[in-house]
Amino acid sequence: MLVTELLKLAPSPEQGRALLATMRACNAAATRAAEVAFAHRTANKIALQRLVYAELRHEFGLSAQMTVRSIAKACEAYKRDKTIKPVFRELGAVAYDPRILTWKGSEAVSLLTVSGRVVVPVLYRGRWLQSAGATLRGQADLVYRDGVFFLAVVVEVPEPSRQEEPQGWLGVDLGIVNLATDSTGEPYSGKGVRAVRRRNARLRAKLQAKGTKSAKRLLKRRRRKESRFARNVNHVIAKKLVGKAKDTRQGIALEDLQGIRDRVTVRKAQRADLHSWGFHQLRTFVTYKAALAGVVVRLVDPRNTSRTCPGCGHIDKRNRPTRDEFCCVSCGLAGQADHIAAINIGRRAVRHAADDAA
Ligand SMILES: [Zn+2]
Structure with missing residues (x-):
């Protein structure tokens, strides 16, 4: 490739x-x-x-x-x-x-x-x-x-021989607080990125108010630096995820990103984050790093991944009382919302695998 x-x-x-x-x-x-x-x-x-x-x-x-x-x-x-x-x-x-x-x-x-x-x-x-x-x-x-x-x-780069049938699926939920969370509950933080973005946004406002030529130049440089930083963070996260999947002989399950924007409910301030960078780039990086490492990636249907209880299968909006929490109204299973979503995503890949075999 x-x-x-x-x-x-x-x-x-x-x-x-x-x-x-x-x-x-x-x-x-x-x-x-x-x-x-x-x-x-x-x-x-x-x-x-x-x-x-x-x-x-x-x-x-x-x-x-x-x-x-x-x-x-x-x-x-x-x-x-x-x-x-x-x-x-x-x-x-x-x-x-x-x-x-x-x-x-x-x-x-x-x-x-x-x-x-x-x-x-x-x-x-x-x-x-x-x-x-x-x-x-x-x-x-x-x-x-x-x-x-x-x-x-x-x-x-020579394409490595493809992984045999994965011995399981590492589900990955792409989020906001954590850029990614996998089905073992490991978070991949976007903290540094958000701090840099906030700092830059403040600085940008100041520079924009100035409006001079040198201010504009500085603005441009800042933006580039910021996107390089974000890109680097995505590289690091993708590398970690792919390494983990390879070491444990698992495939990687991701939500079909088409659904991401519909699914996540976010406050306005965070919405800028969500749209301006990240998800597509992270998925691209995971996909090509996985291909280079011979790790299988499967995209799954994103519907209700954050509302479904992995314990009893109950689907309910109320299973997710807040953005960060999950608590099943039927069986009481509780956990961190991104982790629960990642578990569901990983499970859906198994189902897809069975479909393929049939
Ligand atoms: Zn339940």
Whole structure:
């Protein structure tokens, strides 16, 4: 399977300037090419090359390959929506193919720039690239973010042999207080994330009131940092869940996320959390980490998972007097609501397994 990985680059200041100049030139060239594409109403690469190739090479000082790439970028964007004339961000990502990117061992990469080739050290090689049997795909994107250069690469990772029939199911409930709770009752906390979000929200309000250019820049940086943090938390949770399932030879049962937003009743303040990030990302991470580890994931019907008593099967809204508590009105079984939901989710996967066999 294919995974994308961000490798951190560590260029010298001089190399950094060359890379920035290259990104500017490529994006300006692509914007110019898009202008011509728009004016001539053509999304055809060959036709567009005939029209702008010489001009772009001359005006922006690009190599043949970079010129062709810039034209391709313009074509793709214009093709997506022919009603608008695409304009590319000054420092938007630039695609590097093997003709302009060469690996120098595993510690450095040679990149073509407008001032010749530079050999840039790679600071962080990423987790997949180092795993057994991983191979690097040809193309990469040069990305500049908050003052740091990255190379976004695609890595082909061998798919492990699939788990035999799981010896049980680890049910996972995705929540708010805890981002996830599994059917053994283990919580996976989102506490840190919520604290950071609250702090940032306060800061954002202050900066927005200011409205200056530098305040806006700071805002943007904050938002990125926050989403990186949340992403990292999701990675950690997904890794833990998948590791636990693998070690205990269980499959993972998740609610079909389609149901999540209908099911959970939350106060307004929390609703922002729920929608802005998290659930889809966490599920995506669990799913692909599970696939890499050979752990089976099964999605189950989310209806009434939080209202059903795992003891006697009684379904009742009143089984859940508060958001955090479960207490069966029929048999008295009580517990923490997320844990109960996770148990129900795990059980539903068993039922599905039986259906599959029949
Ligand atoms: Zn009961």
